[in-house]
Amino acid sequence: MDTTARILAFITNRFPQAEITDTEDIFSLGYINSLFAMELVMHIEKEFTVTIPNDELRIDNFRTAKAMTELVDGLRSAVVR
Amino acid sequence: MTQQLAPTLDRAYARSFVDSEIRPEADAWDRAGAIPEELLDRIADAGLWAPFLPVEIGGSGIGMVTLGEIHEEVGRGCSSVRSLLTVHTMLSWALQRFGTAAQIQQWGPALATGRTLGAFCLSEPGAGSDTAAITTTAVPHKGGWLLNGLKKWTTNGQRADLFLVFAKGPASTIALLVPSTAPGVLVNPIDDMLGTRSSMLAEIAFSDVELGPEALLGPSGFAxxxxxxxxxxxxxxxxxxxxxxxxxxxxxxxxxxxxxxxxxxxxxxxxxxxxxxxxxxxxxxxxxxxxxxxxxxxxxxxxxxxxxxxxxxxxxxxxxxxxxxxxxxxxxxxxxxxxxxxxxxxxxxxxxxxxxxxxxxxxxxxxxxxxxxxxxx
The missing domain is CATH 1.20.140.10 (Butyryl-CoA Dehydrogenase, subunit A, domain 3)
Structure with missing residues (x-):
């Protein structure tokens, strides 16, 4: 499973009723709260073995699965360099 | 020359400490409404204030399972003492998780040893579980922040050196590190509570407290x-x-x-x-x-x-x-x-x-x- 699919799988596992695409704004679903935001960040850090610095904890980085994928890819490439 | 080995911080170690230092006095502290300074020092000597912090900043790097066991043992002896550990843990964890390198360098070592004790300021006279109702404000001011508001039920508020204060920021609730000695911070003890009577509760007023930009802990936006x-x-x-x-x-x-x-x-x-x-x-x-x-x-x-x-x-x-x-x-x-x-x-x-x-x-x-x-x- 690629990065985007793994992120989507986590979101739909938590919200089985959600039918979202990789470019859909998850905040438009109406039930994202700080508890899920914390879970989402913890999951991404564990799943992809990255640490998300404070300055990357911006809403635009988490709005869509595609944006989260780009964040993960960026953090991973920074680690590799 | 003999070298003294550091003790293993685990349940057995905490149990022994609690049975000798805490349990025999817990009822007296409950009646007195305070934990004596000597006990706070002994907790520091025992390395129990924030042992989960990394070794690099002075902690012992223990895991959360062990931390839970230690807090259970302390809670068995005295809930008031355990509550002091709780709020210190909360601030120390938040610093470790969300702090900048400079913030961790400034506060981490003293929190690890317990030379600086932390407390957590969220509840207010009109806001408890309803955190969205807090009225304490932090507005941008001279490149930093101006803090105003009143916090209540702050565990260890009477004794803590550093407060983690949650306030309404420009866009959302933000967290600020506020030394108890900052001008404009006024601590009023709350006594005679039903339970955890020796946890040194306080009401804390923040009146035009000027803070630098480094007071902000963690992100200020959606996160x-x-x-x-x-x-x-x-x-x-x-x-x-x-x-x-x-x-x-x-x-x-x-x-x-x-x-x-x-x-x-x-x-x-x-x-x-x-x-x-x-x-x-x-x-x-x-x-x-x-x-x-x-x-x-x-x-x-x-x-x-x-x-x-x-x-x-x-x-x-x-x-x-x-x-x-x-x-x-x-x-x-x-x-x-x-x-x-x-x-x-x-x-x-x-x-x-x-x-x-x-x-x-x-x-x-x-x-x-x-x-x-x-x-x-």
Whole structure:
């Protein structure tokens, strides 16, 4: 499973009723709260073995699965360099 | 020359410390309404203030499962002392998780040793569980922040050196590190509470407190709520651990009392209704301990499922503690209502566990939402 699919799988596992695409704004679903935001960040850090610095904890980085994928890819490439 | 080895910080170490330094004095501290400074120093000497912090900044790098066991042992001895550890843990964890390198360098080592004690300022006269209702404000000011507001029920507010203050920022709730010595900070002790009477509660007024930009802890945008969520999660974990400790203390007190006390020539321990109470205590303490350990294991793995596991552990342990502390007083009869036995303290302290770090009602709403989310048809 690629990065985007793994992120989507986590979101739909938590919200089985959600039918979202990789470019859909998850905040438009109406039930994202700080508890899920914390879970989402913890999951991404564990799943992809990255640490998300404070300055990357911006809403635009988490709005869509595609944006989260780009964040993960960026953090991973920074680690590799 | 002999080299002294650092002790292993684990349950056995904490149990020994609690039995020698805390349990014998806990009732006296409860009556006095304060924890003596010497005990705070001994906790520091024992390395128990924030042992989960990394070794690089002066901690011992222990895992969350072990931290839970230590907080359980301290909670078995004295819930007020455990509550001081809880709020110190919350601030120290938030610093480690969200602090900049400069913030960690400034505060981390002193928090690790306990030279600086932390406290957590969220509740206000008009806002408890309803965190959206807080009215304390932090507005941009001279490149930093201007803090105004009134916080209430701040555990260790009378003694803490550094406050983690949650305030309404320009866009959302933000967290600020505020030294207790900052001009404009006024601490008013709150005495004579029902439970955790020696936790040195305070009401803290912030009047035009000027802070530099480095006071902001963590992000200020959408993720700022995560600082609060994560900090409360650690607080809930510690309260769950303390609640397990209260149940264990009830078992210890009741089994000792029931072995001595006789009714109509029969030891209390041989009466079936007393046995029923003890058996429920023993069963629930094991269940609560397992829930706590599971939450701790998930934390140690960085697994997001720890958030809900911690809610559930706290809900189960705190309600069980309140139930069993009430039964512990019942087992002791009139003696349980007197200051000669500790179960009255357990009873009052256990009630507090059902209210702090998310009331039982909030716990139920959150856990039910999890059920609906997972099992919606």
């Amino acid at each position: 700022s709520g995560m600082v609060l969520t994560g900090t409360l999660d650690l607080g809930r974990y510690s309260v769950a651990a303390g609640s397990v400790g209260i149940i264990q203390a009830c078992i210890d007190a009741c089994s000792a009392y029931a072995a001595e006390r006789r009714v109509g020539g029969t030891a209390l321990r041989d009466l079936p209704l007393i046995q029923a109470k003890l058996s429920d205590m023993v069963t629930d303490v094991r269940a609560a301990r397992l829930l706590l350990a599971e939450a701790g294991r998930l934390k140690d793995r960085g697994d997001a499922a720890t958030i809900m596991a911690t809610w559930i552990a706290k809900y189960f342990a705190s309600t069980a503690a309140a139930r069993h502390a009430s039964e512990a007083v019942q087992v002791h009869g009139a003696n349980g209502c007197s200051p000669e036995f500790p179960v009255g303290r357990f009873y009052r302290d256990a009630k507090v566990m059902e209210i702090i770090e998310g009331s039982t009602e909030i716990q139920r709403m959150t856990i039910a939402a999890e059920a609906y989310r997972k099992w919606e048809p």
